[in-house]
Amino acid sequence: MVGDIVLITAGNTIPADCLIYEAVNVSSDESALTGEPIELKKFPVTGDNVESNPVPLLLRSTLCATGSGKAIVCAVGENTMSGRAEQILTMEAD
Numbered sequence: 001m002v003g004d005i006v007l008i009t010a011g012n013t014i015p016a017d018c019l020i021y022e023a024v025n026v027s028s029d030e031s032a033l034t035g036e037p038i039e040l041k042k043f044p045v046t047g048d049n050v051e052s053n054p055v056p057l058l059l060r061s062t063l064c065a066t067g068s069g070k071a072i073v074c075a076v077g078e079n080t081m082s083g084r085a086e087q088i089l090t091m092e093a094d
Contacts (some may be wrong), residue, residue, distance in 0.1 A: 024067050
């Protein structure tokens with residue numbers, strides 16, 4: 001549910017699109033969604049880096065490869081990045 005707090009640890013599949021606000025050495029494997037084989041380091045959003053933090057998001061159906069942290073759910077179901085991609089693919093198949 002949007003607004004829920006999610007505890008993230010290495011090996012977890014991310015359940016929804018989330019904004020990281022606490023993290024220790026977090027990286028994610030987004031290859032299932034993007035096709036990119038490289039793990040991406042993720043950094044928590046803070047008041048100091050809110051405008052410049054390039055990767056504070058964890059995406060649904062990706063894997064937390066390393067580290068641990070806390071994140072707040074921003075989008076669920078068809079409103080996630082992967083949910084939108086699924087909708088587009090379904091419309092194109094019809």
